[in-house]
Each structure stands twice: as C-alpha cells, then as structure tokens.
Amino acid sequence: MRKQKGFSLIELLIVVAIILIIAAIAIPNLLRARIAANESSAVSSVRTMNTAEVTFQSTYPTVGYASTVAALGPSASTGCTTPASTNACLVDWVVAQASTAGKAKSGYYFGDTPVAALNGIIPGYTLDGIPASVNQTGVRGFCSNEDAVIRFTAVGSAMSGGSAACAAYTALQ
Numbered sequence: 001m002r003k004q005k006g007f008s009l010i011e012l013l014i015v016v017a018i019i020l021i022i023a024a025i026a027i028p029n030l031l032r033a034r035i036a037a038n039e040s041s042a043v044s045s046v047r048t049m050n051t052a053e054v055t056f057q058s059t060y061p062t063v064g065y066a067s068t069v070a071a072l073g074p075s076a077s078t079g080c081t082t083p084a085s086t087n088a089c090l091v092d093w094v095v096a097q098a099s100t101a102g103k104a105k106s107g108y109y110f111g112d113t114p115v116a117a118l119n120g121i122i123p124g125y126t127l128d129g130i131p132a133s134v135n136q137t138g139v140r141g142f143c144s145n146e147d148a149v150i151r152f153t154a155v156g157s158a159m160s161g162g163s164a165a166c167a168a169y170t171a172l173q
Contacts, residue, residue, distance in 0.1 A: 031136075034137075035107075035136075035137065035138055035139060037106070038106045038107040038108060038131070038137050038138045039138050039139075039140055039142075041105070041106035041107075041108070042105075042106065042107075042108040042110075042129040042131075042138065042142055043129075043142055043150055043172065045095050045098075045105060045106075045108070045110060045129060046110070046127050046129050046142050046143075046144050046150055047144075047150060048091055048095065049069065049072060049091060049095065049110065049112070049127050049144075050127065050144050050148045050150075051090075052066075052072045052088070052090035052091050053065050053066060053072070053112075053125055053127070053146070054148075055088075055090055056071075056072060056085075056088050056090060059088065060085040060088070061121075062120075062121065063085045063120075063121065063122065064117070064121035064122035064123055065114060065115075065122045065123070065124060065125045065146070066085075066088065066112060066114070066122075066125070067112065067114045067122060068099070068112050069091070069095065069096055069098070069099045069110050069111065069112045069127075070087070070096050070097065070099065071085070071086055071087065071088060071112075072088055072090045072091045072095075072096060072112075073087065073088075073089065073090070073091050073092065073093055073095065073096020073097070074087055074089050074092075074093055074096065075087035095110065098110045099111055099112075104132040104137070106137075107131055107132050107133070107136075107137025107138055108129045108130065108131055108132060108137065108138060109129070109130055109131075109132055110127065110128065110129050111127070111128040111130075112125055112126070112127055112128075113125065113126045113128070113162050115162070115163065124145060124146045124163055125145060125146060125163075126143060126144070126145045126162045126163050126165075126166050127143060127144045127145070128141065128142070128143050129141065129142040129143070130142075134155075139154070140152045140153065140154055140155075141153045141155065142172070143165075143166040143169060144166065145162075145163040145166050145167070146163075147167075149171050149172075150171070150172045151166055151167075151169035151170060151171050151172060152169060152170055152172055153169050153170070
C-alpha cells in the first residue's frame with residue numbers, strides 16, 4: 001500500500017474551525033480596544049481644546065472665548081501665517097475640522113457651543129466630543145466647559161443644553 005502525502009479533509013476542517021473560534025474570540029476584543037483608543041483620543045482632544053480656549057480668551061480679551069472649534073485652528077487659505085480671532089492656530093487642522101460630518105478625528109466629532117455674548121464678549125463655552133458612530137467608534141460622549149473638567153455620558157449622544165447640561169454629567173476620573 002502506498003503512503004499518501006498531505007492533509008485529509010477532516011484535518012483541514014478542524015484547523016479552519018479552530019481559526020474561526022479564535023477569530024470569534026479575538027475580534028470583539030480588538031473592537032473594544034479600538035473604541036477605548038478612540039475615546040482616549042477624544043478626551044485628549046477635548047483637553048487640548050480647553051487649553052486652546054483659555055489661550056484664545058487671554059490673547060483676544062475683546063472677543064472672549066472662541067465661538068467655534070474652527071476658530072481655534074488654522075485658516076483654510078493662509079494656514080498659520082497670521083493668527084487672528086477667526087483662526088487662532090491653537091489646535092491642529094484635523095481637530096479644527098472634525099466638527100462637520102465626514103471629517104471625524106479618531107471616530108469623534110467635536111463642537112463648541114458659546115455662551116451668549118455680553119457686550120460683544122463671549123463669557124463661556126461648552127465643548128462636545130461625540131462618537132461618529134455609537135458602539136463602533138465610541139460608546140461615551142464627552143463635554144467640558146470653562147471650568148476645564150472633562151465629563152462624560154455613557155450614552156454617547158450629543159450634549160445639548162450647554163454648560164448646565166455638561167455640569168450634570170459624570171466627571172472623568
């Protein structure tokens with residue numbers, strides 16, 4: 001009788017089944033790790049925007065705080081050659097443009113809700129970071145206002161309501 005070389009069909013099916021079982025265990029963990037990385041990036045971006053808001057307010061005291069996230073970033077036409085209150089060059093281009101659909105930074109969109117101006121000066125702000133796709137790019141939404149405390153909501157929804165609503169959320173530890 002001749003010896004046959006190679007693997008039998010049963011052996012190949014067992015190997016494929018083992019690979020599928022390992023993939024079924026590993027893929028959800030990889031997705032959770034990606035969500036955790038996106039949330040960490042979002043918190044870092046909100047922290048950077050808080051610092052940029054304070055710098056903006058001290059640089060342009062006649063304006064107060066920035067009215068949009070884009071005002072904290074560079075100009076689309078001139079870049080950072082001449083910072084101004086409309087484009088202060090305090091955050092990078094990616095963060096400044098992550099407030100519109102389709103331009104998320106690490107799976108998050110960012111917004112800036114200014115407090116109503118008093119005598120032409122914006123006295124406060126609320127920054128939002130919401131996942132572009134809940135349960136895929138992130139599960140928590142983040143917010144912060146002029147007190148610079150970063151807060152979150154487990155739902156990952158938009159933080160409507162300004163400073164008062166943000167203050168009601170859980171502070172990030």
